[in-house]
Amino acid sequence: MGGRALLDGEVVVVTGGAQGIGAAIARTALRAGARVGVIDLAVVDEPGVAAAVGDVADPASVRRALAQLATQVGAPTVLVNNAGRNASYNPVSMTEGDWDGLFAVDLKAAWLCAREVLPAMVTARSGAIVNLASLHARLTAQGMFPYAAAKAGLVGLTRSLALEVAPYGIRVNSVSPGYIRTPQVEDQFTARTGFEAEVMSAQPLGRIGTPDEVASVVCFLASEAASYVTGADWSVDGGLGVRYA
Template sequence: MGRLTDRVVLVTGGSRGIGRAIVETAVREGAAVAFFDLEEKAGIALREELTANGGRVVFAQVDVTDGQALSTAVADVLAAYGCVDVLVNNAGRNVYADPVSMTEAEWDQVFDVDLKAAFLCAKHTLPSMIERGGGSIVNIASLHAKLTCDGMYPYAAAKSGLVGLTRSMALNVAKHGVRVNAVSPGYIRTALVDEYFAQHPDRDVERKALEVHPLGRIGTAEEVAEVVCFLASDAASFVTGADWAVDGGLGVRFA
């Protein structure tokens, strides 16, 4: 407990799923937390719930693909808290497209959310970290960055790009004492995974997924959040440029 005491943590896509779990875990670990999301009602409800229990939490409805809106929102966080010590780039979207029928606009929408937004958020928060001589960025990638499956084009490309961005950025900012890492979840019980199972033409897809998991189950958002908050903390002070799998062993199985 208290791994993030006196730290300011900014989480994107923080109203539900893995993002919500990260917000809740960071608050429990002593951080002051700001989170962004497009879902205003859910964001306000989470903020009120956490502040009622003594948490230091602010929320803003922000489109993280909009550079100007993001710049303003980050400036508001800096005004409220004075700095940003930790950035968690969690906002993302699934996509089930076809390489022929997918339009350029649809392609751009995917990469704006899953990749460009991470760059924009880092662009606007890194100055605070560099000025203070330290900080941590954690990018939520995916097992799809290394392994993927039919029907999820071009999600793997976007998440592979996010892991590559993690490595490049880690090298660029290491001299300032800033660490940058990625976390790659596998099957985690969230609305996005439930959506994937629901839209899949094979009605038995969830059972088949469970059968190839070495740990025999789907993970929880809270389990991902624990790894994220570890990487954000001083307990991981010699870890940068890494991509941590949180997938129940699925990524190492030959199946």
């Protein structure tokens, strides 16, 4: 295809960009013409990608990481809130500390990061935020407490924030992946005998998705190609949600 690349001129910041879906989003955005920065607790060494070590659940750490990236790639025009914890707890034995820790990363962090980047976006009267939710936000299973609640909250945050910032030309959407071949999912398959076969048998497309397939949707929503899309939650689950809806 000729013409302008999908994300030419954009500055994309991805949280949790060291591996899995986050790393795929960073690579895809870079190929699409964006300047890219990532924030992660781990050190990221990806050619062409600026990196800052930071804790997205800590407001001061978020501020420092974004300031560092701004000196390298510029102020974000696109924020991708990808960082998250895929943890589950027993609802009775779970402690308040466990609860606060999970929600700090899976829900609060998206607001903390958005709060930092929105003033510049408001001034520019343009920008895009994409939040990585999950199929579990609307269709979940036993053993996913309270991860499903946190991701449902993230979809709610997406819708609410979209309305708040729409007057400034800023769009906010979320993406809800199903089973994707990330290190975390591969660990689950290894730990539970027969689990991968069980998951595969339920997939309408007969396979599990890849991080690059999620990244393509995220980068589309971040781009001007999706200029009339806001407040939406896009499923990237190979039809799994349709099967159980």
